Amino acid sequence: MEASTNPPQPAPGRAAVIEISGLSTRFGDHVVHSGLDLEIRGGEIFALIGGSGSGKSTLLREMILLQQPDAGSIRVLGVDLHELSDQDALALRQRWGVMFQHGGLFGSLTVSENVGLPLREHTSLDAKLIDEIAAWKLSVSGLQPEVGAQFPSELSGGMMKRASLARALALDPELLFLDEPTAGLDPESAGEVDQLVRKLRDLFGLTIVMITHDLDLLWQLADRVAVLADGKVQGTGSMSELAQMDNPAVRKFFDGPRGRAAHDQSLVEPEAGARGTETFGSPPSKPK
Numbered sequence: 001m002e003a004s005t006n007p008p009q010p011a012p013g014r015a016a017v018i019e020i021s022g023l024s025t026r027f028g029d030h031v032v033h034s035g036l037d038l039e040i041r042g043g044e045i046f047a048l049i050g051g052s053g054s055g056k057s058t059l060l061r062e063m064i065l066l067q068q069p070d071a072g073s074i075r076v077l078g079v080d081l082h083e084l085s086d087q088d089a090l091a092l093r094q095r096w097g098v099m100f101q102h103g104g105l106f107g108s109l110t111v112s113e114n115v116g117l118p119l120r121e122h123t124s125l126d127a128k129l130i131d132e133i134a135a136w137k138l139s140v141s142g143l144q145p146e147v148g149a150q151f152p153s154e155l156s157g158g159m160m161k162r163a164s165l166a167r168a169l170a171l172d173p174e175l176l177f178l179d180e181p182t183a184g185l186d187p188e189s190a191g192e193v194d195q196l197v198r199k200l201r202d203l204f205g206l207t208i209v210m211i212t213h214d215l216d217l218l219w220q221l222a223d224r225v226a227v228l229a230d231g232k233v234q235g236t237g238s239m240s241e242l243a244q245m246d247n248p249a250v251r252k253f254f255d256g257p258r259g260r261a262a263h264d265q266s267l268v269e270p271e272a273g274a275r276g277t278e279t280f281g282s283p284p285s286k287p288k
């Protein structure tokens with residue numbers, strides 16, 4: 001992968017695509033988010049990081065209308081998610097794509113049928129056109145046309161991620177959510193996913209929101225990163241900016257061996273195949 005000497009930056013002043021303010025979420029007595037604020041701008045690759053249980057996936061689910069917060073407001077693509085009508089929710093869902101951590105493909109459908117599913121659900125296009133669009137999305141996602149006829153169980157982990165991405169792209173979304181896009185992939189496949197994500201942003205101007213523990217994605221790809229801890233966003237900025245912050249919750253990610261390894265790694269061009277496997281989802285040396 002290329003070194004990030006000159007990473008693409010979102011244009012200054014770009015409109016916010018996601019605006020979250022005063023968000024609170026709790027499950028029973030367990031407070032997950034408490035007065036959380038976050039802004040994601042158009043065209044940026046934005047990453048959410050935080051320890052296990054810090055509420056990243058919950059936040060993602062709230063952004064895509066799979067879960068309701070207890071308080072606060074979330075605006076996505078200019079639309080307030082609170083008390084949306086079914087019709088407005090349906091319209092909004094067509095403007096984003098989601099790649100779930102484990103692919104979320106239906107095992108009983110071929111890859112092509114999986115990719116075409118959102119088109120069958122949300123458009124009145126005929127079957128032949130849907131197949132053609134599915135083939136095009138598979139190709140954009142770096143899969144050969146014959147993969148379309150295969151079933152998810154026949155795919156490798158990397159192919160599964162690509163097929164899932166192809167499905168997320170089916171409706172030409174403006175916004176793409178990726179949950180751990182490289183988790184479980186070998187270094188080569190993970191590197192290919194990096195390049196694919198960058199290509200999607202650069203070619204189609206997509207805004208990309210990802211949850212990841214992958215240091216390469218964070219240092220090489222993310223324009224900005226938000227650190228979640230104690231119910232709030234503790235810091236937001238490029239990885240280099242975060243690395244300079246004094247906030248103890250942010251420091252936890254950069255002090256200790258994994259954080260240092262990550263930073264050192266960002267300063268040198270990684271050797272081919274030398275993708276980092278370290279993560280810093282939780283502090284390195286503290287036993288649970």
Ligand SMILES: Nc1ncnc2c1ncn2[C@@H]1O[C@H](COP(=O)(O)OP(=O)(O)OP(=O)(O)O)[C@@H](O)[C@H]1O
Pocket residue numbers: 027032050051052053054055056057058059281
């Ligand atoms: N439906 C639910 N019912 C009860 N508790 C939940 C529910 N969903 C999430 N939680 C709790 O909320 C907290 C945040 O969960 P979440 O899945 O958002 O964490 P996360 O930051 O994504 O963690 P990880 O890195 O391990 O995936 C956890 O303590 C979890 O147990």
Ligand SMILES: [Mg+2]
Pocket residue numbers: 056057058
């Ligand atoms: Mg999670």
